[in-house]
Amino acid sequence: MELKKRWPKKFWPERAIFERIHPGDRIFVGTGCGEPQHLVGALKRYVERSPNSLLGAEMIHVWTLGIAPCAEEQFRENFRLNSFFVGSRSREAINRGDADYTPIFLSEVPALFRQGSIPIDVALVQTSPPDRHGYMSLGISVDIVKAAVEAASIVVAQINPRMPRIPGDGFVSVEDVDHLVFCDEPLLEYHDPVPGDMARRIGEYVARIVEDGSTIQVGYGSVPNAVLGSLGDKKHLGVHTELFTDGLADLMKSGVVDNSRKTIDRGKTVASFSMGTAATYEYLDDNPLVEFRSIDYTNNPLVIARNRRMTAINSCIEIDLSGQATAESLGGVHYSGIGGQADFMRGALLAPGGRSILALPSTADGARTSRIVPTLKPGSGVTLGRGDVHYVVTEHGIAYLHAKNVRERAMDLIAIAHPDHRTWLVEEAKRLGLIYADQAYVPGEAGIYPEGLETRRTTKAGLHILLRPVKITDEPLLKEFFHELSDESLYRRFMRSKKELSHRWLQEFAVVDYSKKMVILAVVEDEKAGREEVVGIGQYGLLGESMTAEVAYVVRDDFQKKGVGRELLARLTVLAKKQGVLGFVAEVLSTNIQVFRMFQKMGFALETVWEEDGVRELRVHFDDLVGNGEADGIDRVWGGTSRS
Template identity: 45%
Template sequence: MTRFVNSAAEAVAAIGSGEFLWSHSMAATPTVLLEAVAARAQDLQGVNIMQLHLEHAEALADPALEGHIRNRCFFAGKVTRDLINQGRADYVPIFLSEIPKLFRRGEQRVDTAIIQVSKPDPHGNCSLGISVEATAAACDVAGRIIAHINPNMPRTHGDSFINLKRIDYAYAEATPLILHESRETSAVDRRVGEHVASLVEDGSCLQMGIGAIPDAALACLGDRKDLGVHTEMFSDGVLDLLESGVVNNARKKIARGRVVTSFAMGSRRLYDYVNDNPEVAFLDVEYVNNPVVIAKNKKVMSINSAIQVDLTGQVCADSMGHRIYSGVGGQVDFVQGAMYSEGGKSIIALPSTAQHGAVSRLVSAIERGAGVVTTRAQVDYVVTEYGVAELRGRSLSERAADLIAIAHPDFRESLAREARDSLGLRV
């Protein structure tokens, strides 16, 4: 029986010491409820808040929470990155598709799920809205569900529905949705995007993240036909292609005619588009990111980024040396899916340099302490603003030569020397 309460503080009052909480994540971060949890932290001991990437959750970074509330992160973000690297929060490296399994198999208990949902329909069904990800699984097993009912939350289709009968405490308040406006695309981003787009064929099924490079690539696809989308994350870059009919999902095997995603983050225009739109299916990330499911679509194009790529093709995407920066996420899920898709391609796209051109992101060796997220046997193409290096079926020496050719010219000579002297490669 749902108990409707008059304040966020009252909604979270039942949370006790030692609990493992799951927080709805991404643009659906229930900031109102998380701030209420942080406000009563002194009453609690040893509470763990599990999460993906949280937005606008600065209250959870307060040093005063030490010993009371600890963040347990499956992906690091702006709020939690420093906490993890200071030892004040925990990072769990795991494929995104595997997180729901932790919950459903009982490997990770979930005492309370804290979520943000749409207002209920006449049948009492609320929607998890713009972020299903692992939250649907957490709600399946949670001992208690606390919900912020936000009339501004879009009502989405798929695995997003949760009935009021399953919610223990509900607090209603209209608050603005979290927006992510696209930044201006640089000349480098545009060139990377153009090279990525050159690999996209008619009938391809796209997976892409958020950011300037995916948006730049999508902007170059206006002349393609019958593109599909099966992606963990859905953002504004796809909207123009959907509205023009370039993306029609007509050739997909999985959910033909519909976009498949697990969460969305972007502008008000994006949220308006997905609201009550049966052509966009928000599904459990255990399904969306399952490589076996992904591979059933033909011509899967997995487009991801990296922090560093070494000259053999190893991809570091979650850390800078020992410092955790982001997370394993769904990159390998989709790289694997693309590998086994008929006509599929896995692409790692990144600018050739970082720190305003001071360092190369193509390196002879991954920085000491950094993690390899995607192995050198899984990457088909690496793309920078200087071109495309095809790695599939290539030897280490051939890979190194092709990767050096798309490095920034300022670093090519030193990379070639390191390849010969340190790696023993012929370049």
């Protein structure tokens, strides 16, 4: 009653308001959880009573979670939806041809409204009550809504006391609104799916990539929700995003997000709209640490790129082996839309130290369908091109695609596909000429990368290294490693000095049946460049049924005498013993005194089996390990400096 007394000319009977809408008008409806449910429901009832009063109208929005009369058969002649995104309420109507989808970067939509390229006749929006200055807040839905309000010929605002007032671009003067309708009703809520084990695993991998002090953008759904849940140990994160979710609110409350390291809008979480629960809306209300900006600001790639260490984290429906992905359709079937994903991924690529991450489950349809495919289905919209993605993450690992050729990309993506689909992907990649025609592959459990065997070590010389099993994708790293070895080191390891770096030869090291053989790489990580450098390789392979294994290792010349070989040999011994191996044999040059000393330092009792032409075969049984003052058994040696 107070509002009606203050602005009596703004309050009309709802029927009188709707009578101003003409056949063929374009009606804009507020986004997502900010949808004015009462207004849309009242318009629906109005048309039900007077079906001929409004024909051929076009209803425009980004996303609806509530009432969707344009998707109902009975209103087919009255409304036709034109959506900038495909949600669950509109998907069926769009795919059967009863509604339209406009593929566009959401950052471009406000300009289209303002320029009249997409004219808006009526805007139905939801706001907070006006303050003492007569300004209402668009609250949780600023995005393209602010531009629609500015461009529309008629603006109808549903005033809802439950709509939070959020600092930023979302304030609208009562004087700029034609009609006011008061309705106190709960805001629509969006409940993120509870992450399962698979989503949590993906989130843990993504958390490895996100650095302290990064500014993040995260989409919606179970995987992004799991990603946010995995960032609890990070420090000084910032947020510049399109969508504000419950997970972001939790990170702000816990202090993980403090926006203290942001390059722009420092101290503020910047978003454009929110889809969450009532608790999140309450947290946003009058919160000085948050700003909701128009989507042509939040999603502008040039603005995004101003954030140092901008990290965009999104998902997709399907990605092919060359790295192009669709987040909007499978073949001719529309599923979602371009949205802001491409804007953020490209903005992140332009940012200093920026990273773009695509996180997705490896399969769909109960693991029967691989989301990593040889090629996208014909007719699929390519949301992200081959140059838009740095990292791809599934529950099976991380693939780094940036600056890699198509063959390397294909191998990296096959390595993180579901094991049940890898053989098919290898064969299809061969058929398409994406990888070597003779590319070897170990199918089944024996060929699955044993990530649990990765460990970090600090050598006695203070060198920090990662010891990990070799991957099928490591061939380029192995080629670099062997190329760096001197002729002397090659001769000691292979008893020849010729550098054979053919694909066929390198596969002997990179393609491993982990049930019969183990190849361990000593790796130095360059976090700034985002790459690894191999400084040593150790391996053992079972000899028939004897449960004895042949062992060998080699260390790059510039990393010798730094404890790398000792760590490799210790790790190989521990893994071999766990596999039931009884002992090692090794063929070494009789003049290779370093190897003899290494075995002795490790506590091995050596037995010379034979010696001929300057080559000696050594044998050691693990039961014959002896203490030598430096190590009392190999397990104690291994445990002494572990940084796992």
